[in-house]
Amino acid sequence: MKILDICDLSVTFSTPVGDVFAVNNTSFSLNENETLALVGETGCGKSVIANSIIRLLPQNAKVTGSILFKGIDLLKVSESELEKIRQQEISIIFQNPSLSLNPLYTVGSQIIEPLIIHKKMSKQNSIDKAIQLLKTMGFSNPSKAYGMYPYQLSGGMNQRILLSIAMTLNPSIIIADEPTKGLDNELVRDIIDEFNTVKRVNNSSIILITHDLSVARELSDRIAIMYSGEIIEIGETKKFFKKPLHPYSQALLNSLPEKGFIAPNGTSPSMINVPRGCKFHPRCPYKKQECSKKIPLFYSYDDRSVRCYLFQ
Amino acid sequence: MLSISVIVDHISKSYGYGIFNKKYECILNDLCLKLDRGKTIGLLGPSGVGKTTLAKIMMGLETPTSGKIFINNIDIWDSKKEERSKALKKIQMLFQDTQGSLNPKKTIAKSLYETAILVGVKISDIDSKILEFLDIVGLSPDILCRYPHQISGGQNQRVALARILLLNPEYIILDEPTSALDIAVQAQIIQLLRNLQIKRNLGYLLISHNIPLIEFMASHIIYLDKGSVVFSGSTNKFREFYLNKEK
Numbered sequence: 284m285k286i287l288d289i290c291d292l293s294v295t296f297s298t299p300v301g302d303v304f305a306v307n308n309t310s311f312s313l314n315e316n317e318t319l320a321l322v323g324e325t326g327c328g329k330s331v332i333a334n335s336i337i338r339l340l341p342q343n344a345k346v347t348g349s350i351l352f353k354g355i356d357l358l359k360v361s362e363s364e365l366e367k368i369r370q371q372e373i374s375i376i377f378q379n380p381s382l383s384l385n386p387l388y389t390v391g392s393q394i395i396e397p398l399i400i401h402k403k404m405s406k407q408n409s410i411d412k413a414i415q416l417l418k419t420m421g422f423s424n425p426s427k428a429y430g431m432y433p434y435q436l437s438g439g440m441n442q443r444i445l446l447s448i449a450m451t452l453n454p455s456i457i458i459a460d461e462p463t464k465g466l467d468n469e470l471v472r473d474i475i476d477e478f479n480t481v482k483r484v485n486n487s488s489i490i491l492i493t494h495d496l497s498v499a500r501e502l503s504d505r506i507a508i509m510y511s512g513e514i515i516e517i518g519e520t521k522k523f524f525k526k527p528l529h530p531y532s533q534a535l536l537n538s539l540p541e542k543g544f545i546a547p548n549g550t551s552p553s554m555i556n557v558p559r560g561c562k563f564h565p566r567c568p569y570k571k572q573e574c575s576k577k578i579p580l581f582y583s584y585d586d587r588s589v590r591c592y593l594f595q
Numbered sequence: 596m597l598s599i600s601v602i603v604d605h606i607s608k609s610y611g612y613g614i615f616n617k618k619y620e621c622i623l624n625d626l627c628l629k630l631d632r633g634k635t636i637g638l639l640g641p642s643g644v645g646k647t648t649l650a651k652i653m654m655g656l657e658t659p660t661s662g663k664i665f666i667n668n669i670d671i672w673d674s675k676k677e678e679r680s681k682a683l684k685k686i687q688m689l690f691q692d693t694q695g696s697l698n699p700k701k702t703i704a705k706s707l708y709e710t711a712i713l714v715g716v717k718i719s720d721i722d723s724k725i726l727e728f729l730d731i732v733g734l735s736p737d738i739l740c741r742y743p744h745q746i747s748g749g750q751n752q753r754v755a756l757a758r759i760l761l762l763n764p765e766y767i768i769l770d771e772p773t774s775a776l777d778i779a780v781q782a783q784i785i786q787l788l789r790n791l792q793i794k795r796n797l798g799y800l801l802i803s804h805n806i807p808l809i810e811f812m813a814s815h816i817i818y819l820d821k822g823s824v825v826f827s828g829s830t831n832k833f834r835e836f837y838l839n840k841e842k
Contacts, residue, residue, distance in 0.1 A: 324777040324779060324780070325747070325777050326747070468804050468805070468806065494777045494778060534779060535778060535779055537782075538778045538779045538781065540808060540810075541807070543811070544781070544786065544808075544811060545782060546783035546785070547783075550749065550780075
């Protein structure tokens with residue numbers, strides 16, 4: 284059953300050098316208890332989608348389309364209604380764990396804050412719950428960790444604290460924005476394990492934003508590949524890794540170490556002077572005449588959707 | 596010990612901390628390695644194990660507590676200033692933080708121009724030289740008027756590489772050169788580094804957490820733990836060592 288339904292979402296930023304088309308006519312849905320990975324290069328619009336869902340975009344952003352959460356359009360609800368939805372229903376974990384936590388407060392006090400504000404829990408009960416959460420998140424001495432400041436913990440530990448904060452109110456959706464960025468291999472392994480714990484304990488749906496294909500492969504049920512502000516392929520993760528459909532998806536998988544780091548040609552296009560037609564056509568080895576004229580629609584193939592004329 | 600290579604000879608490094616009861620922590624312990632031209636050595640190990648400290652010592656940016664560094668037979672801590680400076684120019688470093696390694700207040704053109712002046716390129720030849728090196732790293736000239744924050748991470752890394760190549764190095768220390776880049780851009784930079792190595796006979800010391808990358812690039816791998824070498828051998832043998840370690 285769909286818990287989130289994004290329809291024709293477009294986000295444009297007005298800047299002195301021109302309008303930046305960050306997200307263009309993007310539609311996708313998230314089902315209950317599902318993990319959907321949004322994968323793509325830096326600057327392709329993944330984080331903009333995440334911030335649009337909880338309306339945390341800067342003032343120069345122009346947003347159109349609809350974001351239906353349990354039937355309510357998040358782009359239309361009042362700020363006070365949205366405040367209840369944020370954290371209680373939809374929780375977000377931002378990039379850079381060390382900067383996302385307040386350096387002046389202990390991590391424990393940051394975990395209990397939402398419990399006291401949203402659930403009106405007593406301080407003692409919220410402390411007990413926080414310690415329990417820290418234990419679930421793999422801290423061997425949760426009471427000690429509770430009283431520590433973010434600078435006393437490693438990047439991986441801070442990421443687990445953020446996960447604990449996100450889990451405090453059992454939200455329906457957790458949005459994790461690049462949860463493994465900048466972490467070394469062993470910490471990435473730890474974070475993957477913690478996410479599996481979240482999935483098991485909370486039954487939350489997760490939107491996992493990442494550019495790390497191995498993390499997406501391990502954690503997600505479905506995967507959506509983004510290129511230059513558009514989703515170009517969406518479908519079951521296992522099928523995607525077995526046979527990527529879109530030429531860009533194929534190029535992405537060929538860049539993996541096991542394929543010998545075969546690099547795609549060229550670079551991503553500017554988000555201001557966007558190419559006409561398919562955004563990938565200047566780099567595409569299979570481009571046809573129509574690719575540079577009109578943006579392809581989504582075509583169904585093997586229970587997946589792909590935005591490419593090859594599958595027309 | 597006469598050879599054309601970089602030799603790390605029994606290097607140790609300790610840092611002191613505390614004011615009254617000064618204590619010393621050993622970061623690197625009796626480390627030896629030999630980096631030849633045209634070869635890649637992979638340096639692996641957990642965070643904080645001393646990989647970047649070793650790189651800084653090899654670059655002459657930090658003094659070792661004991662041991663010696665030879666660059667093409669010149670002991671960089673026991674030689675005349677001119678000789679030392681000449682030897683140190685042979686070894687350059689490509690950093691992880693692509694944007695941070697370029698001056699944010701200077702355009703790409705200015706950053707490259709300064710380097711060209713430094714290596715003694717004639718003023719009349721500078722423009723053509725810069726364009727030549729931009730072409731080598733696969734960048735178009737329109738990037739010259741931009742600032743580091745106006746270009747992508749991959750482009751910044753290519754500019755940093757062009758700047759290093761202007762100095763005509765024989766050895767490059769690559770400190771996590773692709774960890775801040777997307778997978779597709781990462782592959783482009785790796786292919787570029789491999790091509791440059793073949794064309795210019797460069798010796799690489801590749802520092803990374805990325806085991807598949809090290810296995811792809813390096814012919815010899817060194818694994819550091821707690822400041823000491825726990826594995827040093829061929830890439831084939833490394834897999835066996837790592838699998839046993841994981842158990």
